[in-house]
Amino acid sequence: MIEQDLKQLQERSIYIMREAKEKFGNVAALWSMGKDSTAMLALARKAFLGKVPFPIIHIDNGIDFPETYKFRQELAKKWKLDLIVAESEIKPELSGYSCCGENKTIALKKLMKERGFDALIVSIRRDEHGIRAKERYMSPRNRDFKWNYKEQPAELWNDYSSKLDDKGHIRVHPLLDWNEIDIWNFTKREKVPINPLYKSKNGYRYRSLGCTHCTSPVKSNAKGIDGIINELRSTKTEERAGRDQDKEKEYVMEKLRALGYM
């Protein structure tokens, strides 16, 4: 896994977030209390000199880990976040990824409609999955949250999409260029608070965090961030290996994304 230059990465993320704020009146960001979206909040604090100037959305299906809820509460207070909790249901009949995919999408759609957000900052990284490699820094979604990846707007130099499909919104991806290990290097250097689930407990830790239903821990003895970084330097498995949903179908992400799953 390549460790990239943090300065270069941060510059690009800051530029993209400022660009989103300049271009779109009503911006919000998704926060899962995971390492990526928490790093994104730390970057927003840098871009906007100490405060996060947009609402932060947690789509809550009620079955996240207790540690996650505690972390949410503490950091929201410390960083004075304008936190919106959007409750999503769990409908088992939508089996498979019923806890995430479709149910979370429904809750997000409802919230987007109520609040009229025209841009949504989402902390995906290109190295997470082959399909994410197709994303642009700013990718439009139509009214039904569909992603037309075959006809994406041109995105060149620093000219990012600003065209809003009618009633759609723009997904803004400030972390697109970051690798998993870059997030940890940044987290360490900037002392970004982390969800304790990432640290090893009884020989296991979470590498990628979903909710209690769809994530399982990986074998690890990494107690602190240094341990995590060392582990990643030698790993040969994919980050989302601990996510059940991936195993169900090879192209599950493609599907989820077309459905509007972040």
Added chain:
Amino acid sequence: MLITRVTLLGNKDHGKSTLIGSMLMLTKSVTKERIAEAERTSKALGRKFEPGFILDSFSEEREGGLTIDTTRVQVKHKGAAFELIDVPGHEELIQNMISGASYAGFAILIISAMENEGITQQTKRHLFLAKMLGVTRVIIAVNKMDAIGYSRKAFDDIKEEMLRFLGRIGFDRDSVSFIPVSAYNYDNILARSKRMPWYTGEPLMQSMLQFSKQREKDGKSLRISVQGSIESGNGTLVTGKVISGKVSKGDTVASFPEGRSFRIESIYVKGRQKPSAGKGDDIAIKPGSGPVSRRGSIICSGRQKPLVSDRLSGTVFFVREPAGKASIRYNGIELAADIIVHKVIDIATGGSLQKNSEIVLNAAKASITSRKKFAFEKFNEYPELGRFTLYSNGTFAGIGIID
């Protein structure tokens, strides 16, 4: 680690995906899962292992055997890191090719040496566009050498023809290198191949290493592209990106098109106060006399100022027929504009085409008039401030550079 972005150009089917796949294999930059997946697909399609399949993650891309959008992968080699950007190589997707190539530090152009493939119109168009996009250094990988018995003559012929073309479109001879490869058999990719003893140059990845070490010099005067403003505890700050030069606290600078000077009271880089900032930094500055710059302004210092006008002449490249309301996007702003094409240029020869010939996918000289004055630079002097995109009725229609 600084990562160098490399775009892979070339006609479709000349072997871009295969070459990237082979680099991933040779540098062990890919997980077992991905290799296994590619093996499964190759087998399912009844072929021997296709390194190119490591790249394709969309099912329909795989079946159709072509790249639809840009794909990016990272490889490490001898302490250098590269992000390889695979752009689609066929005509309808030239807009995606442009998006991918616009981020590149240098390019690798692939030309298949097979008799029925060779140098095509698309090969030349890609190079021409790369030049417009600001790519100045190119490695030309002449691929599929295995399929033509590793013939030196075929390689030399391609090299000779390409050198003539490169000279015509303004590439520096020293910024281009030619390497005969077989992406399939891994010849001259990581190590020099015994099957082509007549080739005494470097293997591809060695050449990439050399290219990545050459950094652009920045001997230019200060230019800040203004992004907008933010509110902070320290009042309203102007945000922007330093395109060239250096700026320090206490400097007096001037903003255009406003034509007003001000003193810089404080500079923030990545959220922290700093005494100065340089090329590439995204900054927020507190102007002494209240903000005068707006999105689209250019801040400079020294005697040489940006141009301010409502008219410019440039070289444009349309990806689709301009229709309806035309506009250009430049330095963060969109300007309604009248675009008049003076002549259409034949990319292959550099000569003029007939006045009324097709402008789509051909270059043209044009003059552009906007409704209001704005600040800009020539592409030759400040490449990042000398280029714009063309829109018609709000849809991307092409790119341009300011002559």
